[in-house]
Every structure is written in structure tokens, then in C-alpha cells.
Amino acid sequence: MALPAVPLAGLAGVSAARCLICRNCGTEAPLRAQHACHSCFGPLEIGYDSDLLARVTREQIEAGPKSMWRYAPLLPVGQDAAERVTLDPGYTPLVRASALADAVGVRAPLWVKDDSANPTHSFKDRVVSVALTAARAFGFTRFACASTGNLANSVAAHAARAGVPSMVFIPADLEAGKVLTTAVYGGDVVAVDGSYDDANRLCSELTETDEFEQTAFVNVNLRPFYAEGSKTLGYEVAEQLGWRLPAQVVIPMASGELLTKVDKAFAELVELGLVGAPPEGWRVFGAQSSGCSPIAAAMHAGVDEITPVRPTGIAKSLNIGDPAAGLYALESVRRTGGWMDHVTDDDIREGIRLLARTTGIFAETAGGVTVAVLRKLVTTGKLDPDAETVVFNTGEGLKTLDAIDGSVGPTYRIRPSLRAAKEAQLIG
Amino acid sequence: MALPAVPLAGLAGVSAARCLICRNCGTEAPLRAQHACHSCFGPLEIGYDSDLLARVTREQIEAGPKSMWRYAPLLPVGQDAAERVTLDPGYTPLVRASALADAVGVRAPLWVKDDSANPTHSFKDRVVSVALTAARAFGFTRFACASTGNLANSVAAHAARAGVPSMVFIPADLEAGKVLTTAVYGGDVVAVDGSYDDANRLCSELTETDEFEQTAFVNVNLRPFYAEGSKTLGYEVAEQLGWRLPAQVVIPMASGELLTKVDKAFAELVELGLVGAPPEGWRVFGAQSSGCSPIAAAMHAGVDEITPVRPTGIAKSLNIGDPAAGLYALESVRRTGGWMDHVTDDDIREGIRLLARTTGIFAETAGGVTVAVLRKLVTTGKLDPDAETVVFNTGEGLKTLDAIDGSVGPTYRIRPSLRAAKEAQLIG
Numbered sequence: 001m002a003l004p005a006v007p008l009a010g011l012a013g014v015s016a017a018r019c020l021i022c023r024n025c026g027t028e029a030p031l032r033a034q035h036a037c038h039s040c041f042g043p044l045e046i047g048y049d050s051d052l053l054a055r056v057t058r059e060q061i062e063a064g065p066k067s068m069w070r071y072a073p074l075l076p077v078g079q080d081a082a083e084r085v086t087l088d089p090g091y092t093p094l095v096r097a098s099a100l101a102d103a104v105g106v107r108a109p110l111w112v113k114d115d116s117a118n119p120t121h122s123f124k125d126r127v128v129s130v131a132l133t134a135a136r137a138f139g140f141t142r143f144a145c146a147s148t149g150n151l152a153n154s155v156a157a158h159a160a161r162a163g164v165p166s167m168v169f170i171p172a173d174l175e176a177g178k179v180l181t182t183a184v185y186g187g188d189v190v191a192v193d194g195s196y197d198d199a200n201r202l203c204s205e206l207t208e209t210d211e212f213e214q215t216a217f218v219n220v221n222l223r224p225f226y227a228e229g230s231k232t233l234g235y236e237v238a239e240q241l242g243w244r245l246p247a248q249v250v251i252p253m254a255s256g257e258l259l260t261k262v263d264k265a266f267a268e269l270v271e272l273g274l275v276g277a278p279p280e281g282w283r284v285f286g287a288q289s290s291g292c293s294p295i296a297a298a299m300h301a302g303v304d305e306i307t308p309v310r311p312t313g314i315a316k317s318l319n320i321g322d323p324a325a326g327l328y329a330l331e332s333v334r335r336t337g338g339w340m341d342h343v344t345d346d347d348i349r350e351g352i353r354l355l356a357r358t359t360g361i362f363a364e365t366a367g368g369v370t371v372a373v374l375r376k377l378v379t380t381g382k383l384d385p386d387a388e389t390v391v392f393n394t395g396e397g398l399k400t401l402d403a404i405d406g407s408v409g410p411t412y413r414i415r416p417s418l419r420a421a422k423e424a425q426l427i428g
Numbered sequence: 429m430a431l432p433a434v435p436l437a438g439l440a441g442v443s444a445a446r447c448l449i450c451r452n453c454g455t456e457a458p459l460r461a462q463h464a465c466h467s468c469f470g471p472l473e474i475g476y477d478s479d480l481l482a483r484v485t486r487e488q489i490e491a492g493p494k495s496m497w498r499y500a501p502l503l504p505v506g507q508d509a510a511e512r513v514t515l516d517p518g519y520t521p522l523v524r525a526s527a528l529a530d531a532v533g534v535r536a537p538l539w540v541k542d543d544s545a546n547p548t549h550s551f552k553d554r555v556v557s558v559a560l561t562a563a564r565a566f567g568f569t570r571f572a573c574a575s576t577g578n579l580a581n582s583v584a585a586h587a588a589r590a591g592v593p594s595m596v597f598i599p600a601d602l603e604a605g606k607v608l609t610t611a612v613y614g615g616d617v618v619a620v621d622g623s624y625d626d627a628n629r630l631c632s633e634l635t636e637t638d639e640f641e642q643t644a645f646v647n648v649n650l651r652p653f654y655a656e657g658s659k660t661l662g663y664e665v666a667e668q669l670g671w672r673l674p675a676q677v678v679i680p681m682a683s684g685e686l687l688t689k690v691d692k693a694f695a696e697l698v699e700l701g702l703v704g705a706p707p708e709g710w711r712v713f714g715a716q717s718s719g720c721s722p723i724a725a726a727m728h729a730g731v732d733e734i735t736p737v738r739p740t741g742i743a744k745s746l747n748i749g750d751p752a753a754g755l756y757a758l759e760s761v762r763r764t765g766g767w768m769d770h771v772t773d774d775d776i777r778e779g780i781r782l783l784a785r786t787t788g789i790f791a792e793t794a795g796g797v798t799v800a801v802l803r804k805l806v807t808t809g810k811l812d813p814d815a816e817t818v819v820f821n822t823g824e825g826l827k828t829l830d831a832i833d834g835s836v837g838p839t840y841r842i843r844p845s846l847r848a849a850k851e852a853q854l855i856g
Contacts, residue, residue, distance in 0.1 A: 161523075184780065186781070190841075193841065206855065360585035397612065409608070410618065415622070416621065418630070427639045
């Protein structure tokens with residue numbers, strides 16, 4: 001592990017974050033750029049000073065900015081606005097979706113948490129803002145990532161805003177929308193002939209080289225910080241519901257990390273007394289595409305092991321065949337009494353159209369996955385149609401136009417005359 | 429003019445709007461679905477009760493939602509949140525653009541008002557929210573528009589959210605991103621073999637037919653309401669600057685309406701005492717593409733007449749060859765001591781890249797036009813580089829990917845191995 005020359009200055013003193021802590025063996029390490037436990041090679045997360053967290057109040061949060069940074073007291077970085085590397089994402093709409101509820105057979109309130117409203121139009125802006133703010137504090141001089149597309153967009157845009165060089169690694173077969181909108185920010189874009197998993201492995205290897213010693217890979221050596229950003233999605237849902245938790249959430253899974261962090265956010269809010277504990281808890285549901293469903297497959301098989309797959313299908317932003325947080329996602333879903341399922345490419349397209357028609361929200365394929373899985377979970381009886389439910393849309397339909405091209409289009413084509421309008425039967 | 433069967437109920441009583449008023453002859457008419465003066469056929473705008481407007485305070489606005497509806501007291505509709513037809517657009521970021529300032533030679537503070545952050549990623553969500561809220565109050569049962577793309581996206585999405593049928597009319601040669609993302613919302617999309625101006629004329633004719641009597645064309649029979657929505661962009665800039673006006677604004681022009689309404693918003697804020705009058709006023713600059721510059725051409729020729737053109741070029745969202753508010757835009761720019769200019773397609777592409785590289789904001793072609801015109805205005809000495817300036821980005825780059833395709837792309841393509849990284853000289 002190449003450590004940066006400049007040590008972390010000031011993070012421990014100003015935030016409630018205390019250390020890195022191994023999710024497997026509990027070994028602690030100082031707050032620094034490190035993603036695996038030196039004892040057991042397990043993944044690390046942020047450990048907090050629970051006394052400091054306990055002082056955080058609803059009023060303090062509500063007085064903050066209308067962005068994810070209102071939750072800075074619950075994050076390891078970002079307490080000082082001037083030190084943030086950020087596009088100020090978050091506080092995205094929580095949209096009541098009654099027509100969608102009717103369409104899929106949910107009778108209780110149904111909500112869509114629409115994270116396509118973030119600056120680069122995916123939830124990745126949240127994790128990148130946390131990771132890069134940490135990266136700057138650690139003294140890194142270049143920002144990087146391996147990405148299925150959305151993360152690359154976000155890292156490149158954050159780097160441009162901050163005036164820092166960037167280099168992102170993407171599978172060469174990504175949607176054009178995700179390649180162009182990353183390249184336009186002027187950083188380096190490395191197209192890798194292989195899958196996301198291949199690109200990710202290459203990045204892990206590059207972190208060990210001299211040339212990348214000063215490079216922050218947000219989802220490799222900054223991963224513990226990066227992952228914390230996802231908690232803000234959970235916090236926001238609770239606050240936007242009036243400081244209470246929904247009974248059920250349906251969350252798309254790529255690495256599985258987002259799902260575990262929303263679950264963690266809910267648990268933290270209860271522990272800190274910021275929301276009451278719902279009498280029956282909350283149930284977490286995971287959504288994958290059939291082209292890449294290693295976590296859901298383990299759930300269905302009832303096993304504790306994830307068998308990596310080679311991803312296929314249109315839901316490219318979810319195409320992680322070897323999901324880093326898969327086991328933790330399984331744990332969250334099993335512990336809360338939820339379920340996981342996966343859907344076909346046709347289901348995904350129909351999910352995109354259904355969400356758009358009923359809510360005015362145009363989601364990327366990951367959102368189509370989540371809506372289609374919601375419908376399937378109702379049909380199969382796994383999700384309680386009489387319990388309040390939140391589904392997460394994590395990205396923007398404009399980035400995956402290829403996926404719906406041919407399945408929607410103009411309903412009429414006419415010349416600009418009343419006669420043509422008549423021939424098309426628009427008028428009598 | 430087909431008037432709706434259901435009269436406007438309650439708008440006059442709850443808002444400060446008092447009547448429709450002709451921009452040419454001053455003739456007044458009741459608040460209703462009407463866009464041309466019955467006396468002189470001039471365009472109508474909203475007339476307000478100045479005593480009611482004078483009661484509006486900064487505190488009242490600041491206590492409102494973080495959306496354009498915080499300015500509801502200054503709008504003709506939307507005072508009652510439950511009655512709005514809206515995706516809650518507005519309160520979009522005002523981003524300090526120091527690196528862009530350096531690049532174009534502006535020495536004073538430079539800001540980008542980024543309206544790509546709206547729900548359907550253009551400023552049109554503002555005008556549509558006002559127009560459709562009025563339309564529902566008037567009893568219309570179908571929502572419609574003629575559009576260069578962004579407006580169609582917004583009308584279709586608003587209609588989907590509200591559960592109301594929609595029919596939008598677009599030029600058949602629009603960017604794929606704007607066609608698909610309109611069609612996906614499930615309303616009718618009519619592709620017209622012709623220009624925006626042709627589609628707009630057809631819509632004007634259709635409003636007179638029985639079949640469209642209950643159809644609200646947001647930019648035809650609802651135009652006076654529609655246009656008011658653009659004022660909120662001006663209000664927000666002033667509030668986000670700490671309740672003061674910038675010395676200069678650079679605004680893209682299609683119909684020219686947005687420019688006139690930002691100017692109007694500034695004048696209203698001064699008149700109402702919500703901001704102080706800047707000692708030297710504010711100067712308004714208009715931006716067009718060379719493929720469609722009828723307003724800038726009149727400015728350069730020093731004439732009071734707009735000669736319609738047949739639009740060409742990549743800035744399709746600005747391609748209105750016969751701009752309805754062109755003369756009013758000329759008046760605003762001349763009165764305030766500003767200027768207009770136009771730029772080539774290559775300039776526009778470079779403007780998009782420059783904005784992205786320096787701010788992390790990925791604009792559609794209209795944003796590229798505005799940035800390129802900013803640069804030109806500095807070069808030609810028309811814009812004061814030592815005066816604070818705000819440029820308006822009105823749309824999202826993801827909708828016009830075609831425009832930059834081929835001009836940006838991956839910087840490297842490699843196999844996923846350290847050896848390949850070495851061959852590409854990423855490492856030594």
C-alpha cells in the first residue's frame with residue numbers, strides 16, 4: 001500500500017471519526033488512505049467516537065445546507081465547507097409515487113428517492129465528495145477511480161471543479177453517454193478492454209506503483225471514506241419522511257455497498273435517538289439484473305458465499321461480477337427480513353417506462369432494475385404491499401438512452417399543416 | 429381563440445396578479461388563457477397589483493421552499509402548494525467560476541447559474557410549472573407545446589407526474605436524447621417535418637380547433653403565464669448573491685423571452701426594494717449561435733426589426749428563426765448598455781469543453797453558445813472584464829451528446845494489465 005507523503009491533518013480533531021476499523025476482525029487503524037485490514041485483509045470502515053455522535057441533533061442538521069453536507073456531523077470529513085472537494089450533491093427529492101403504487105399493487109405510501117437530481121446525475125456524487133475531500137486532506141495530487149460509468153463522471157467533474165488532474169478507468173464497452181460526459185471534463189480517460197472487475201483489479205495494482213503514489217483511487221485506497229458517503233441517502237430519506245424510517249426499502253446492488261450503508265444509516269439514526277425505532281424494524285430489499293445477480297443468487301441459494309459472475313445485460317452501472325460488499329448486503333437483508341431478486345433486460349426497460357409514465361422521473365437502467373424488482377417482490381409476496389416503501393433511483397435515464405432506443409419514440413410524424421393533422425386523426 | 433369551458437377560479441384572489449396586459453398598447457384583459465391582445469394583436473404579459481407586490485419581503489421568500497416556489501408571491505400562480513402542477517424546479521446552483529474567468533480574461537467575480545440542475549435538466553421546468561399550474565386552474569384537460577426539445581421533455585414529465593395526458597410537437601430532426609426522453613413519459617409525441625417555427629405555427633392553428641379546445645399549449649395560449657416563470661432565474665441570482673444584482677449577465681436567446689424576463693426580474697426587485705439599485709445599473713448581454721442569430725443580427729445592424737431566418741447548426745434548443753420576443757430582447761439590451769453576439773458551431777463545442785473543464789458543469793449546446801459568446805464579448809471589449817458577471821447555463825450536456833461526439837473521447841485504451849499500462853506509459 002503506497003501511503004501519501006502528506007499525513008492526514010486535522011480530520012480526527014474536527015469530526016467524530018476516530019479510526020479505521022476492520023469489518024471482519026475489528027482491528028483498528030489510524031484514519032488514513034488504507035482499504036484493507038493489515039491483520040486479516042478484511043475491508044475497513046470508519047469508526048466513530050460515539051459520545052461525539054450522540055451530541056448531534058435534528059436542529060443542527062436542519063440548520064445545515066440543503067445538500068448532503070447537512071449531515072457532515074455524521075461523516076468523517078467535510079465539517080469545514082472551505083475544505084470540501086464537492087459539487088454539493090444530495091438533498092435530492094423524495095417523490096410520492098401514488099400512480100406507481102397503483103400500477104404495481106402497493107397500497108401503502110410508496111416513495112421514490114430520486115438521486116438522478118445530483119450534479120452529475122447519480123448517487124456517486126455523494127461518495128466522491130466524501131472520498132475526494134479526504135483525499136485532499138491526505139495530500140493526494142491526482143484523483144482516480146475504476147468505474148462502471150457514473151463514478152467516472154463524478155470523479156472527473158469533481159476534479160475539474162477543484163482544478164485537480166484526474167484519471168478514470170472504465171470498461172471500453174460503456175454507454176456513449178457515460179464516456180463522453182467523462183471525457184468532456186478534460187481529465188484522462190482510460191478505456192480498459194475488459195469488465196469493471198478487470199479495471200478495478202488494474203487500479204488496485206496501480207496503487208502500488210511509484211507513479212500512482214500520489215493518486216487517490218476513490219474506491220480503492222479511499223474506499224472506507226468513499227463508502228460512508230452513501231449513508232447520506234439513508235439519512236435524507238428519514239429526515240424527508242419527517243424524521244422516521246420507512247418499513248421497507250428497495251435498493252439496487254452493484255458492489256452491494258449502497259444497500260449496506262442505507263441500512264447502517266437507519267441503525268445509526270435509531271441509536272443516536274434521531275428517529276424512533278419502528279416497532280417492527282425496517283426491511284431491506286436488494287435489486288439486481290439477471291445479467292449480473294451474484295448477490296441475489298447467493299440469497300436464493302441460501303448460501304454465505306458469493307460466486308463471481310461475468311456480467312451481461314443492459315444494466316451496466318450494476319455490472320460488478322465480484323461484488324466487494326456482497327456478503328454484507330446478504331447480512332443486512334437477512335437480518336432485517338427482506339429479500340433480493342433480479343429481473344431481465346425486458347423487465348428493466350419496462351421498469352424505466354413505468355417509472356417515467358407514473359412519476360415523471362426518467363431513470364437509467366439501474367432505476368429500471370429497482371422498479372421491476374419492486375413489482376416482482378409484490379407479485380411474489382416477498383414485499384408487504386401494505387407497508388410504506390421507498391425505492392431508490394440512483395441514476396439518470398439520459399446516460400443510458402441506448403437501453404430504451406427502439407422501445408419508445410414519436411407516436412405521430414406529420415407535415416406542419418392542419419391537413420396533415422387531420423390525416424393523422426389528431427383532429428376531425 | 430378557444431377559451432376553456434371552466435373559468436379561472438381563484439387566481440386573482442390569491443396572487444398579486446391582477447390582469448393580462450398588452451406589451452404594446454397597454455390594453456388590459458382578465459386573467460385567462462389568451463396570448464394576444466384583442467385590440468392590437470400584441471403579446472400579453474401579467475399585470476400585478478403593485479400594492480400587493482410591495483408587501484413581499486426577503487424574509488418571506490427566505491422562509492419558502494428551496495425551489496422556484498419560494499418566489500410564489502411574485503408569480504401569478506402557485507401560492508397554494510397543493511394546487512401546483514410541478515416537479516419543484518429551481519433554486520439551482522450559482523457556481524463561482526474562477527478558472528473559467530481566468531481562461532476568458534474576466535478579472536472580476538464570474539458565476540455560472542446552472543439550470544441544468546432542474547428536474548428535466550433545463551430552465552424550461554420553471555416556465556412549464558407556472559404555465560401548467562395555470563392550465564389546471566383554468567380547467568384544461570391536456571397539456572401540450574411546440575418545442576425545440578427541452579420544453580417537450582418538461583411538459584411530458586410534468587404531465588406524467590400530474591397524471592394528465594400530453595401531446596408535444598417537435599421538429600422531426602431533434603437530437604435523439606430529446607426525443608427519447610420525451611417519449612418515455614408515455615404522452616403523445618408528434619414529430620413535425622419542419623422547423624420549430626413550423627411546429628409552433630401548427631400549434632397556433634390547432635388551438636382554434638374543437639379537438640384542442642381543452643388543450644393547454646404552454647407556449648401558445650398559456651404564454652403570458654409561461655413567460656413569467658423565467659423571472660425566477662433572475663430572482664435566484666440576486667438572492668444567491670446575497671440580495672444584490674450582478675453588473676453584467678450573459679443569457680442565451682431563442683425566442684428572446686428568457687433575457688427579457690431576467691431583466692424584468694431585476695427591475696422588479698429594485699422597484700420592490702428587495703435589492704438596492706446598483707449605481708451603474710446592470711448590463712444585459714444576449715448570446716446566439718451563428719446558425720440562428722436573427723436578434724443579434726438586428727442588434728449589429730442597428731435596426732428595430734427582426735428578419736426571420738431558417739435556422740441551421742448544432743444549437744438546436746436555440747433554433748427559433750422567428751423569435752417572438754426578439755424586439756423586447758433588443759430593447760432590454762440597448763436600454764441597459766449591453767450587447768449581443770453569435771458564435772460558430774466550433775466555438776460552441778469549445779465553449780462546452782471549456783465550461784466542463786473549468787467548472788465541472790456539462791452544458792448542452794446552448795451553454796456552449798453562452799460561454800463562447802462571453803469569451804467573444806471580452807475579446808471585443810463589449811463586456812467589462814472588471815465587472816461582476818453571471819452567465820446562464822440553461823440545459824444539460826447529456827441531451828446533446830451528438831454535438832461533441834468525436835471531439836472528446838478516451839485518452840488511452842489498454843488491456844487490463846500492468847504491462848499494458850507500461851506500454852501506454854501510464855507507469856515507467
